[in-house]
Amino acid sequence: MQKGGVTLANRIEKDLIGKKLIEDSSYIGINTIRALENFNLHSKTVNHNLIKDIALIKKAAAIVNKNLNNLQAEKAEAIIQASNEVIEGKLNDEFTISAFQGGAGTSTNMNVNEVIANRAIELLDEKKGNYDVIHPLNDVNMSQSTNDVYPTGLRIAAIRLIRKLSNSLADLQEALQVKENEFSDVIKLGRTQLMDALPMMVGQGFGAYAKAIERDRWRIYKVEERLRQVNLGGTAIGTGLNATNKFIYMITDVIQDLTKLGIARSDFPMDITQNCDVYVEVSGLLKSCSVNLLKISNDFRLLSSGPKGGLGELKLPEVQAGSTIMPGKVNPVIPEMVAQVSMRVIANDSAITMASSMGQLELNAFTPLIAESLLESLELLNNAVIIFRERCIEEIKVDEEKCRENLEKSTAMVTALIHHIGYDKSSEISKQALREGKTIREILYEENILSKDKIDQVLNPFEVTRPGIPGK
Known part of the structure; x- marks a missing residue:
C-alpha cells in the first residue's frame, strides 16, 4: 500500500467475516476497520470523554484480573499502561469511528480493546497485531461485555460532566445575584404579554433569573445519584456469565478508587443493561435548564434591542461587529449562541427519549445515540453557561434614563x-x-x-x- 508516495508496511488481520490489511503503524484492528467502513458517515466521532472512561474500565479490569491471577502480571501492567495513555488522550487519533453506529456500542468497545491491546503489545517490544501476546478480547476485554462496559463508561463520563455543569450554574447564579444587587434601585417598566404592565426594579428581574438558575443547579447536582449504579460484571444481559462474583465486587471497588466517584454495584444488573429511563430523566433536567437559559437569553435580546429603535434598557457588552454591510451594527451574539445551544439540548432530549424507548427485550441497541446526545448536551451547556456569564452577564449595564423614560411614557x-x-x-x-x-x-x-x-x-x-x- 502507498500513501503520499511512501510505501507502508501492512499486517493482515482476520475475523469470522474475512481478512483485512492494516497499516503496521496503526493501533486499530480489524473490528475498528469494519466499523469505519460500515459507519462512514463523515460525522461526529465518538465522544472522547466516553472513550477515556471505557479505557478506565479496561484499566480497572486488568488490575482485578491480575489480583485474581486471571491475567499474567506482565500482560496486566502493559494493559494498565496502555489504558493510561488512552485516558491521558495520547492516542486520540486512533478513535475516529462515527458516534452513530449500530451494535449497541460494540464498535466503540472493540476500538478501545484493539488500541489498548496493540499499544500494550508494543510496550512488550512485540509487533502490533501479534494477539498471541495480548488479545483484545481474551485479555483486554476479559470478564466484560460491551453491554456492561459501555453503559458504565457513559455513566461515569456523564457524572463528571454533571459536576462541572452544576458548578458552572452555581457561578452563573451568583453572577445574576450580583446584578440583582447592583440594579436594585433602578426602576423600569415591567411587561406582560409584551405589553406595558407594572413598574419593577431592574434588580428584581435579575433576581427572578437567579432563582430559576438556582433550581436548575440544584436539580442537576442531585441527578448524579441516578447514574451511580452500574451493571459492570453483568456482562451481556445482566446475568453475569463469564464474570465471577469476586471480579464483580472487586472491579466496582477499583473503579470507585480510580474515579473518586460514588459508583455502586446495581442489585439487579439486568435492569440497567436493558432500561435507559435514567438517561431520559437526566436529559429532562438538562432540557429544563435549557428552557430557562433560552428564556433569559431571549429577554436580554429584547431588552437590549435598538439601540434607538428598540427597548434599549439593557446594554450588553459589545463583543464583535454585527454586519458586513451595516457599519456600526452590533448584535447580541452571546445570547443568540446560548439560545441555539438551548435548542440543541432540547432536540437532543427528543433523540434520547426516542432512543431510550426503542430498547427491546434484554438490550437497547440505540445506546450510542443516547450517549452522544447526552454527553454533547452536558458539554454544550457547561461551555455555554461559562461564556454567557463571562462574556455577557458580568458586563451587562443598564440605561437608567431609558428605563425611566419608557416607564413614564407608559x-x-x-x-x-x-x-x-x-x-x-x-x-x-x-x-x-x-x-x-x-x-x-x-x-x-x-x-x-x-x-x-x-x-x-x-x-x-x-x-x-x-x-x-x-x-x-
Missing part, C-alpha cells in the same frame, strides 16, 4: 391609584394620558385629583415595586 403607574380613586377613574386617566401623549403624573397634577404630595407618595418607585398599597 400607563403602568396608574395601577397604583386604584385604592385612591377607583378602577374606573384610573382607567379614564390611563386613556387620557395615551390620548394626549402625557404621563400619568402630569395628568394627575393638572386635574388636581390628589394633592401633589400624595401623588408623589403614591407614585414613589420604592412604593410601587413592593407588596402593599402605595401611599397607605
